[in-house]
Amino acid sequence: QLVAYEVKRMRAEEGNKQKILRHIKELAEKLYKNENPYPAVTMHKVQKPTEGCHLRLHQKPFPRLDEGTVQWIIDQATAKLQTAPPAVKAEKKCMVPSGPPIAAIMERNGNALANSARRLEVVRNCISYVFENKMLEAKKLFPAVLRAMKGRAARHCLTQELNLHVQQNRAVLDHQQFDFIVRMMNCCLQDCTAMDEHGIAAALLPLVTAFCRKLSPGITQFAYSCVQEHV
Numbered sequence: 001q002l003v004a005y006e007v008k009r010m011r012a013e014e015g016n017k018q019k020i021l022r023h024i025k026e027l028a029e030k031l032y033k034n035e036n037p038y039p040a041v042t043m044h045k046v047q048k049p050t051e052g053c054h055l056r057l058h059q060k061p062f063p064r065l066d067e068g069t070v071q072w073i074i075d076q077a078t079a080k081l082q083t084a085p086p087a088v089k090a091e092k093k094c095m096v097p098s099g100p101p102i103a104a105i106m107e108r109n110g111n112a113l114a115n116s117a118r119r120l121e122v123v124r125n126c127i128s129y130v131f132e133n134k135m136l137e138a139k140k141l142f143p144a145v146l147r148a149m150k151g152r153a154a155r156h157c158l159t160q161e162l163n164l165h166v167q168q169n170r171a172v173l174d175h176q177q178f179d180f181i182v183r184m185m186n187c188c189l190q191d192c193t194a195m196d197e198h199g200i201a202a203a204l205l206p207l208v209t210a211f212c213r214k215l216s217p218g219i220t221q222f223a224y225s226c227v228q229e230h231v
Helices: 007-013 017-035 067-083 104-133 133-147 153-169 173-189 194-208
Strands: 212-216 219-222
Touching: 007 017, 007 133, 007 219, 104 133, 104 153, 133 173, 153 173, 153 194, 173 212
Parallel strands: none
Antiparallel strands: 212 219
16 A cells, blocks of 8 residues: 555655654554554452561451352353454455556665665675684775664674574684674674664574684683673
8 A cells, every 4th residue: 555655645755854754653553553453451460468468467367259259250251251342353355556666666775775785795795804814804894894783784694694604613713803703793782773682682692602712721702791781
């Protein structure tokens, strides 16, 4: 429906952040209502007894429960459940016109996609240089990699590339390699938002417990010791 009906509106809104945000808010509400058709049922919380309450004097005995009343309450609730509306909203089918050709939208996003691809290539190259011990080349690309970490695609690319090297048993690094990898991880986590918590940050968890360096015979430092301060 967005592609079919909203393209003109989206083009008209370009450059006006307030209009775009309002549009996004409307969309968010629609999506939320679609996922949550019925309001949440409030649950009654039963308070736990305090510590040491059994030691108190003048305790009232727990009242005897009347079996008939309890059964009546259960029957009432069961009857209500049987007459309740179904939890799933009936799906309404409708025809949506195809809208403008995809090419028109792709042309506009072409430059952004090309830039994104270049950034990912820089991240991949830099990581390759680090593992091939080409530190001079890695150092040249490093500032660009740290800038690229602002984008989620680059952060995702970092986790994928590092994972490949772990699988190739290349997790034990020398001091310079370790420093580069830890700085990349720190920068990646620095730019993570709450949305990345179960994606990027979760993907880094096994990696920070894999990459390590030997400080002296029998003493190994793992990457997590350098990145564990992040929320």
